[in-house]
Amino acid sequence: MDFGYTEEQQMLLDTTRRFVGKDYGFEARRRIRESAPEGFSREAWQSLADIGLLALNVPEAEGGLGGSAIDTMLVMNAIGEGLLLEPYLASAVLATRAIALLGSGEQGAELLPALAAGEKIATLAHDEPASRFDWRSIETRAWRVGSGYVITGHKSVVPHGGSADLLLVTARLAAVGEHGPMAVFAVPRELAGVKTVPFNTIDGTRAAEVWLNQAFLPESALLGNGGHEAGDAEGALEQIIQAGIAAVCAEAVGALDKLLAATVEYARNRKQFGQPIGKFQALQHRMADMVLHIEQARSMSFLAAVRCADADAAERRRALSAAKVVVGQACRFVGQQAVQLHGGMGVTDELDVSHYFKRLMAIELQFGSTDTHLEAYASQLA
Template identity: 70%
Template sequence: MDFTFTEEQQMLQDTTRRFVSRDYTFETRRQRLAAAREGRADRKVWQGLADLGVLALNVPEEDGGLGGNAIDTMLVMTALGEGLVLEPFLSSAVLSTRALASMGSAAQKESMLPALAAGETVVVFAHDEAASRFDWKAIETSAREDDGSYVLNGRKSVIPYAPSADVLLVTARIQGPDQPGAMAVFAVPRNAAGMRIVPAPLVDGSVAGEIVLDEVSLPGQALLGETTDDAESRIADVLDAGIAAVCAEAVGALDKLLAATVEYARTRKQFGVPIGKFQALQHKMADMVLHIEQARSMSYLASVRCTDPDLALRRRDLSAAKVIVGQACRFVGQQAVQLHGGMGVTDELDVSHYFKRLMAIEMAFGSTDTHLEQLAASLS
């Protein structure tokens, strides 16, 4: 398969990389982490991404966007992963934008997509629940119809960037006469009465949110689209695009972590020689390269397959990609920390930040073990 990128795609990634290297240094990241922990929001970088045009990448051309595809998203996510960018690009510019583009009514698209592309609003896709245990269909949040409006009750768990969202796209099951029925998505404003967002720090230092919905009353137009037909399959499409995107982010982080480890091995001396001269450590770094190249190939496959209409094939290949990428995250991260010694876990060194981000990625959209089980089931 030919993985040669077009000139426009290469320019897209190069431009994003220049922005990250110029405006998103490691010290900038540490400052933004501290601000996030204190509940302070600064959208300067977010606006910079909007000015770059990447927030419009997944917005259809007819709605004022660039109409990009999964490969374009992969290239941007890889560049953002290299810089450990904290901005909610995955949550807002990939998941939420795709959900609105595929499920939203004409009025919803007109009111929200241009604002997303311009960086004027942050929309977070809120789907995961504590009891689901990586089963994306196991949604207990309910929506009750009430005289033309909807009343939401439930809880969403560990939703990245929820505290900084202007709008939340909440998945729920519309209650039938006896039991919850069709899955649907609702646009819930941040200030909706009855909704609480409790900040929850993640292992990588970013802040997620526990979302509590207690009799949250919404107008009928809060429902994405005019009906719930095909909502479940559309949600699956959004989540599968997220798997491909997070695999690409991992590859960017893995590349930088390897580069930092190789550079350290060239300069750190023991017994009067650089530790990179020791054959045992060379073997470790060679194994790191192998894991990263496998992860890169599977990231390409995930981006190609994430929109495939053959659902069985798509799920099989996405699970395979998440397994290989997850194994690379764990192996490369652990080897990098070990080769750096005690300083590899200190907050002052970027290696520890890459290591923790890779830990978070391994668990995102289903753990390595979960996807390994799904892959085995698909092959049986």
């Protein structure tokens, strides 16, 4: 397979890396994490908009770049290298794709330019406490009432749910006692009947619990305004989640590369028994194994980016599950080896290694754990 990039793709990667290298060093990230009320920098978010990254997944018809999954992969590589705290995955990838796939022409024209310009932040509010990695398991319900809908439910661990302007809430359309098709609603965070409780996550980002208690929504809040046939929203949501899997696989590769580089540099400088520990053959073998895991993860990240737009749903599922398994195994192995080779200081907040380790732990569980996807892949083969 040719892993080479086009000139435009290389420019996209270089632009993102320049932003990360210049404006998002480790100390800058620490200051943002410790002092920003929302857990990320609005200034950095606007900078991402200014260089066009927030418009990457916006269709050209709405003034965006109409980028591919490979383009998103390159940006997420650089985001993983810099451990960005901003809601790029939540808003610029998942929410933007959801509106582009499901929204009506009027909804797209209203929301997508605002997302691309950094004027609004949106997030997908989908997971629930009882879902257990089953994305189809949704208990939130929406009932038709008059000229709109009443929605009730509880969404769990919503990325940046406490600061997003718009929550894209998934629910089952149902009359009382019925189990209806899935739908997605654009819900303003400040709407009456919506309660958010933000909290810090293990990787330094923010998430929120979201409760909807008989919140009334106009018909225009339903993405597509009911123009989609039953089952369309569920199929589109699967594609959106698969695009998210491909994106976090790419982010993981960027973080893994930085973690390996930090470990090799430490092994060259840390001396034990009068010589650098990097000269000990046992540790060289461990670092060689880290390289193998990372290269396998890189290859599967390419596969995920290529296959997440495949028209064959079964092929998409197999490829994305396989990629998530290999990348998840790399996250765990490389992260643990890096911490162990650094010794006790590998888990301290002052060292960037611990922050990469925590983000990789979160990625391994995001959109389904390694074990979950391994079972899914096996069942698909059967």
